[in-house]
Structure formats: C-alpha cells, structure tokens
Amino acid sequence: MKIGILKETRKGEKRVSLSPIIAKQFISKGFEVFIEEDAGLNSSYKNSDFKNIGAAIEKRGVVFKESDILLKINPFDEDDLKLVNKGQVLISQLYHKSNTKLIEAIASKNATAFSLDAMPRISRAQDMDVLSSQNNLAGYKAVILGAYEMTKIFPLMMTAAGTITPSKVLVYGVGVAGLQAIATAKRLGAVVEATDIRSETKEQTESLGAKFISVKNEGEESQGGYAKEASDGYAERQKAAVNKSLFQADLVVTTANIPGRKAPILITEDQVLQMKNGAVIIDLAAAQGGNCEVSKLNKTVIKNGVKVIGTTIAPESVSTNASELFAKNIFNFIIHLTKDGVFQWDLEEEITDETLIVKDGIIRKK
Structure with missing residues (x-):
C-alpha cells in the first residue's frame, strides 16, 4: 500500500503529517511512502532526511497519482480535491460536523475519508488521538506565550x-x-x-x-x-x-x-x-x-x-515536536485499520466506525 504525505498549505501551518522516523517504520511494515517535495522543511525535516530512509520525494501531482492513502493535518481543500482520484483514502482532521460541504465534495469524488478529530475518547484509542497530542503542546505554549506577554x-x-x-x-x-x-x-x-x-x-x-x-x-x-x-x-x-x-x-x-x-x-x-x-x-x-x-x-x-x-497557537509554533507526535498517532491509527497492508473495514469496531466519515462516496456520518 502506498502512503502519500502532502505539504500543508494553510497559512501559518508549519507541521507535516509524517516524520522521517515514522516514515521508516511504515516502510519496515511493507508500505511505500511518497513525500511531497519540501513538505517537512518547516518542521526541520529536509527532503534528504526522508530520502535516506527509503521514502520517495515527488512533486505534488505525482503524490496524488501514486498514493492509495493521502495524509494531511488540516482539512483537504478545493485544490486538493481536484487531484483526488476515485477509491483513494483521505486521512486528516476534517471537522465533518461543521464542514458539510467538504464532506459532500469528497463523496462526489467517490473517495473514502477518515476524520482524525472524530477519534473516540476511549483508552485503546489514546495513542491515535491527535487532539490530545497536539493540545498537550498547546497548553505548554500558551503559558510560554503568556509569560512573554x-x-x-x-x-x-x-x-x-x-x-x-x-x-x-x-x-x-x-x-x-x-x-x-x-x-x-x-x-x-x-x-x-x-x-x-x-x-x-x-x-x-x-x-x-x-x-x-x-x-x-x-x-x-x-x-x-x-x-x-x-x-x-x-x-x-x-x-x-x-x-x-x-x-x-x-x-x-x-x-x-x-x-x-x-x-x-x-x-x-x-x-x-x-x-x-x-x-x-x-x-x-x-x-x-x-x-x-x-x-x-x-x-x-x-x-x-x-x-x-x-x-x-501552539502546535504550529513547535512544529518539530508536534509533527513527531502527530506522525506517531497516524502510524498507530493506520496499523489499527489495516492487516498485512490491507484495510479491514471492520465497521463493528468503534474506532473505525466513529472515524470513517465517507466510504466509497457514501457519507456515513453527519
């Protein structure tokens, strides 16, 4: 299975959804990893850091074309969706309850989408919970910012x-x-x-x-x-x-x-x-x-x-640590969803059921 890491385009965003260390772990599990060129620079990850562990550095269009799974931190935008292909799996924070037009647009592409912010607050999902890992940094940086001001x-x-x-x-x-x-x-x-x-x-x-x-x-x-x-x-x-x-x-x-x-x-x-x-x-x-x-x-x-x-604030302002934690959450989540590199689609399982918002163009959660 091929995983594509997209460069974040939101203004002020410095994080990337995968670190070189976690990319290496994916590769060791049999995944192929494609990194959009310069995606990690704002988190102090050079293209060579990814290339040295076996990931491929590609232009944006190539990442979309080659990948089975597309990873972002922030919601996919209109420019992203123009390049999304039928059957691809999108994983990011989609905020689906307040972002209905985006969910409808993903469905119109006959794609599948998981929303990381919909992760259930249960003990076995703690190591996949991006809200917790990023908010932890936010609390720290809020006090540091306050001390400065x-x-x-x-x-x-x-x-x-x-x-x-x-x-x-x-x-x-x-x-x-x-x-x-x-x-x-x-x-x-x-x-x-x-x-x-x-x-x-x-x-x-x-x-x-x-x-x-x-x-x-x-x-x-x-x-x-x-x-x-x-x-x-x-x-x-x-x-x-x-x-x-x-x-x-x-x-x-x-x-x-x-x-x-x-x-x-x-x-x-x-x-x-x-x-x-x-x-x-x-x-x-x-x-x-x-x-x-x-x-x-x-x-x-x-x-x-x-x-x-x-x-x-914060996750963006400490992007290296934030990216490290986010990447580990992503790794645990994808490993949970798959077996031998293939999605299980176990809709009776709570984590899968709660986070799977769109399945093959059909909206499951509103």
Whole structure:
C-alpha cells in the first residue's frame, strides 16, 4: 500500500503529517511512502532526511497519482480535491460536523475519508488521538506565550532590593491542554488555580499542585470524554465562584472547546473590564469563537489595560515536536485499520466506525 504525505498549505501551518522516523517504520511494515517535495522543511525535516530512509520525494501531482492513502493535518481543500482520484483514502482532521460541504465534495469524488478529530475518547484509542497530542503542546505554549506577554515574572524571587511575589495564573478547562498549562505554570513558579465543568478533574488539578475552583453542577458533566456545553445556570454560578480569582489573575488561559460547536463564552467583556491592569488572557478557543467575549482569532485586543490574545497557537509554533507526535498517532491509527497492508473495514469496531466519515462516496456520518 502506498502512503502519500502532502505539504500543508494553510497559512501559518508549519507541521507535516509524517516524520522521517515514522516514515521508516511504515516502510519496515511493507508500505511505500511518497513525500511531497519540501513538505517537512518547516518542521526541520529536509527532503534528504526522508530520502535516506527509503521514502520517495515527488512533486505534488505525482503524490496524488501514486498514493492509495493521502495524509494531511488540516482539512483537504478545493485544490486538493481536484487531484483526488476515485477509491483513494483521505486521512486528516476534517471537522465533518461543521464542514458539510467538504464532506459532500469528497463523496462526489467517490473517495473514502477518515476524520482524525472524530477519534473516540476511549483508552485503546489514546495513542491515535491527535487532539490530545497536539493540545498537550498547546497548553505548554500558551503559558510560554503568556509569560512573554506579561510584564511580571512567574516565580517568587527574593533579592537585596526586595521580594517579588509570584504571579497568579487561572486556567479554564482541565482537559489535556489545561493540565499541561497548569503543570507548566507551576514549574515556572506561579500560583495556579483552575476550574472545569467536570468535577472529576478536581483530583487531576490538585495532583499538579494547583487549587481547583469547584462549581456546583447538577446536570451531566461530560459525554464521550469531552465536556458538555454548560447550562445558563452553571455559567452564572461559575462566574460567581471564579470572579475573585479572575480579577486577581496575572495570566488567564482558556481551553474550553466542544467538538462541532461554537466555543462557550466563559469570560464576558464586563468581566474583562474588572480585571487587573496588565493582565493577559490567552484564549486557545479563538478558532471556534473564543472563550473570551472580546477575543479575535490571531489578534491581540487590549481592553482597559487587559491584553486578550486569541489564538489556536501552539502546535504550529513547535512544529518539530508536534509533527513527531502527530506522525506517531497516524502510524498507530493506520496499523489499527489495516492487516498485512490491507484495510479491514471492520465497521463493528468503534474506532473505525466513529472515524470513517465517507466510504466509497457514501457519507456515513453527519
């Protein structure tokens, strides 16, 4: 079976879906690997790095023509689909619930498509979960970006000129990104607090040395491993419980996303106006509308002295590590789907069933 790796074309994207190390592992399993020329350069992988382990470096058109499987990180676009052939298998993050036109276009090509963001949150799928591997880096980089943008340092520091008190960090959402943000801020010496709709995250938060701000939640808290959208009543209770910490925070990191839905508003403009002058908000949910009401994607908004940075950040900014992790997820996923280099199409199996969005031109999931 032949695997084609396409160069990412989205503006600002520096990752590649396969690293040389994982390409070598595929080849050792009997796969052929075709890499679009210069696909890995922004992740510090030279064409020769792939060529030296037995992969073929080809022009874009050749990769499309020769491959049985086409790999990308971001959704396939119109230019990609012009080159897709009947029967090819497309694997990427398709965001199919909010990207219906793309799914219909793939179906019209009589192709097959797996969506990596539809991976079920079950223990045996953890090593295939690209959302977790990439969000882990996002949480780390959010704190590093926040530290750069702040006018204070994180740790307690005692000097001859006086004592510097530690910065206060507040994290909304204790998922993969939130946990890494907590851990990173603690390592840098900050006093950290966190809140989440899921009460089961309290123990995880406290295990990292942070304080968990509990908010009473009478409804179902999570679904399929993801936090559910909060009720209006919960949102109001959360504001009341968190406001004191929010208004004292030097850095706030928001990470709350709901698959296929607009991100919930956790910080209103009125709350921003009551925050400390010089405080920084890093909103990781900006691509889905933002957790902060004043956030704008890829922009810095200054409101009453508070700096609000809306971003998806991180995986792209640490592209070498992000590509390494993504590639390992892809390897585990394809090995799971195939046997002796042939797809099994086991639709009774949960991972296959949940991620297979289009099969031979027929849309399975909407």
